[in-house]
Amino acid sequence: MTDAARPEPSTEERKSQEAELRAVWRTPSGWRYWTSVNNTEIGLWYGGAAFFFRLFAGVLALLVRVQLAVPDNDFLSAETFNQAFTLHGTVMMFLFAVPIFEAVAIFLLPSMLGARELPFPRLSAFGFWSFTLGGVFVCGSIFFGAAPNTGWFMYPPLATDKEYSGIGADIWLLGLSFIEVASIAAAVELIVGIMKCRAPGMRVNMMPLFAWYLLIVAGMILFAFPPLIAGDILFEMERMFDWPFFDAARGGDPLLWQHLFWIFGHPEVYIIFLPAIALMAMIVPTFAQRPIVGYSWIVLAAVGTGFLSFGLWVHHMFTTGLPQISLAFFSAASEAVAIPTGVQIFVFIATMLAGRVIFSVPMLFGAGGLAIFIIGGLTGVMVALVPFDWQAHDTYFIVAHLHYVLIGGMLFPVVAGIYYYYPLLNARKLSDRLGKAAFWLMFVGFNVAFFPMHLAGLRGMPRRVFTYPAGVGWDWFNLISTIGAFVFASGVAVVVIDVLRPKLRQPKGEQNPWNAGTLEWISEPEEKWGVRSIPIITSRYPIWDQPGINDDIKAGRYYLPDAKDGARETLVTSVLDAEPVQCLRVGGTSVLTIVAAFSLGGVFIALTFHWWITTAICAVVTLAAIVAWLWTGTAAIPREEMRDVGLGKTLPLYMSGPQSVGWWAMFITMAGDGTAYASLMFGYFFYWTIHDDFTAGHAGPGMLWPLVAAGLFTLAWLAMLLARWVNGKDRPGLTRLSLLVSLFLTLAAGCSGLAGPYLTGMEPTAHVYPAIVWVVALWTVVHGGVGIVMQLYCLAGSLAGRMDARHDIDLRNVVLYWHFLVVTAVTSFSVLGLFPVLR
């Protein structure tokens, strides 16, 4: 694509551009290395930490298997065993399976999309540090005998029984809430990155399939994790303050937790599985040496699975005694989700049939994973049928099924991905011999370990038993499983050795050793700038179809070949056709993200131990760090409005409203927030359905105060709209006045919102009705409080000259927040005030 119109930069020019870029994207050295926010470092650390947690959980699994090797064993005590299996499940799901893909995505996506960086690098760093701190906290608990011990789904009332679960349940709830925050942060980052930061020309029909999958997965995280956060809030309120959400004696219901947990828990399986399939969708075309057959089919499968996966949650509750018709709806959706899953498998087979397959270690792991996964999928179809699940539920059959799904559908593709993408780390391949040995150990070991569990389960072995009597018919199965588990573990150990062994004597290989077609294979491991210049994409497999693209990129013949202003920059493009619209400056190296993550971690950890003062101090530090981070890192008014990005194109540096990435991030975050809120309201109506009179005769918040609150919130929102409008007319004085008016209206609204339940003397520990009213009111008022902080931030910005009619990104984002807030407030307070009367 070197046409004559393109000016050829001279050698000196090129050298100086490279020096500029290198200086801007430099990774700090010494201890400051850890303050880096560059996606390659964050991705690597993230992945390393997740893999470390995975090994830890693997060791726990081996302990569990040793205990179960023979009947009536006393290798572990019942208490230790219960902590071990709970932590095994928790760590594998929350600290490995989900984060590993956030890690891979953060690492790969920018180069795959032809971007320099994701739009919010500091957010990635914040997510990583939150995740690591939370993970260490949760894992470390077992060394103090204080790990959660009620199973990874934490069913109350066992998990609300403080005598049994001790501090372990708090560690689970708070530690994981913290990690969920990190996941949602990653989801925001990935969605905005994929939608807005693709290389010019990379239309939606050109996107690498990995990006399609990650877009869907990030969207799923946004709607799946918040219900669990809502559940965690209810749960922790019960444990800390005795609000009886799950206590049947006071009108609560243990089943509400099961609903909220599984509304999260089932989509999570697909949140784990889809990115692994995404890796396969990158690997298979490379080794078939042809474009994927059925690109649109993959998009269908990803989107379809994303939707259907939200209609499956009750299939974890088939034995709870719900009406058969409810169970059957979920059974039907669970069968339907097998269709898109099957489509993906056939797309891979079709691509292989239409290509010429080169067999290699990544393909070996991919194909082996498929063989395992299909068994898991077929047993999944079986347990999704209600009658069969009545027998199989909570037995070792399910243990076998879920490991076939997760290890075949996720771990094997991940190892395939490690072997495939390792050259991107240091330009060397991993060993073929070790890889094959690892594969066979893992494949054989896995099947020996997990296949007998199907039979043990059908012969009646329940899950989560720390021992079992001899002679019930499980002895041999368990012994074989234990042997298989160790063979499997040895295979994993070979992979670890292969990755960690020093490779300095091994010569550097080619940049693109597998002859892959996608853009990530152009990145150079030793350069931190991502891509030397941002290319124009005209194919799904640019390296195959755009000859010379590698040289053109490296010669700086495309967009943004320089860094004149010393800022980290990447292009923002339009969603559908990827036309360049803005030159975005992203945040650089900063210690603020670490401070914010650690102080937020402090909040959660201090809450676990009920250290209220420490909690308050940490909360203030967190707020200060986040404000400082936003103030120094975002929405700065650039010295010049436009930037020459090369190829004769000038783009604005500052954009606000729906054009800006910040607006998108706010929108997406609030969609997640709205989901958590909807989950709380689901709880409110859930209690209504299960009781004849859900108020149980308790006084409600009355009609007056809730309606006053709804009205005041609406007025405050109108004042915000006014502020945005007058700011657009360049009237800073009036803008500040409207902001102030809105602020005071919000204060008044918050007070009247709480006045309802307070003045009528609603006692949240007495019954679930006052408790749920209080939670809904508090949720809304706290959001009002956050709104006030935002208003203050805008006021400060206006006074500091950071905001005028053209540069109004903060105000626009805050008004967007207020749209969501006013919907929340009006819904909350009308329901609280009117529903008890109208029902």
Place this chain on the structure above:
Amino acid sequence: MRLIPKEIESLWTLFTAPTIWALHFLVCYITAAIYCAKAGAAPFSFEAMRLALGTVTVAALAGIALSAFLAWRQWGFGSGDPPHDEPTRKDRMLFQGFATLLLSGLSFVAVLFVSVPLVFIGTCQP
């Protein structure tokens, strides 16, 4: 000017059919759950609820069929075969049309699946 423009410049149309599926699913589940939880309080019978949900199902299928038709039109009524990987706005739109058509098909089947219980289950039994 058509009522629905032939070329839709948005990613969101892709999600129309699955969204209809989701709404249909929720309506079925919530209606049945509330009906059975409040058994006796409802002024109509289980049969009536089944019929109502059957009607909702037909409406959902019709909605998905409409979305499929619009997608088919955007796809040029199948005039061009995939893969639609040219770097042009036209191919991007054909791709969107084709993907939307496929999703409509999946959603149609999924709605049919979800309606199976309405055929076989006639009470609130646990």
Place this chain on the structure above:
Amino acid sequence: MSGCSGVQSALAPAGEEAVAIYRLLLLMVVGGTLIWLAVMGLLLHAARRRSARWTAQEAGRLILFGGVAFPVVVLLALLAYAVWLMPAIRPWFARQATKPEMIEVTGEQFWWRIRYPAGGGMPAFETANEMRLPVGERVTFSLEAADVIHSFWIPALGGKMDMIPGRTNTLSLLPTKTGVFRAPCAEFCGTAHALMAFSVIVMEPADYSAWRRAQTAGNRSGGSEGERLFAHHGCAGCHGIRGLTPPASLGPDLTFFGQRQTVGAGTLANTRENVTRFIRNPAAVKPGAKMPAFDMLPDEDIADIAEYLVALE
């Protein structure tokens, strides 16, 4: 514990529901195996070096037929069959219906309280950790939990049903074969979850009626030393023995304890030695058991009580 490998197995069905599910399982295993073999064959074929490559159109058709059409048809048929099966094997019983056998079972950490209703002119009675059922008659259970969630599951007779605090679930089963079966708690319920099971003895209706009649009467005094010590050491404060002690409901009822298969809700076989071990320190054989240790009692007293209990037939 002796016993063949079928006592707790869904693969050795002895009840209507279990048989229906077993058939469904066989159907799916055969179908699933065939599908797996076919896909694997295709995958291996695709991975081989072949001279003839498929065109994109042919491969696309494979996706349409193999990946879409075939699964849609098979899954729809399977789903319809399973949904049809649900009301067929778990028919509707209104709670108010005057069924003679609505056995109330309550899951408690970590044992089972079982209440037989009045019927056939005989009064209701309570027992624990072992139930007897007549073969060929449908029985309905009313299931509750006293503390945390448990799950009621007799694999040989049918599927499971959770016991949830604050809710009352019902389940009906129809045993079709006589025999002794084991029924574990199927929902994790705390430290001793693994050691919480009950025995189910399915009997001929005549034998069942005889047993039912005997239960009503309760045990008769044998005047043994153990009987005296049982009262003296306060055992009767928690454990009732019909006919001999005032009613007590904190721990499992021990009427006709000697007839039971196990001690400690499926933990140990019911022998004098095991009962002795259990009384001396329940937590040593069943971690988490709520019964306190009685190791402060003289060994001979414990032995006498154990002797007395296993003799309650």
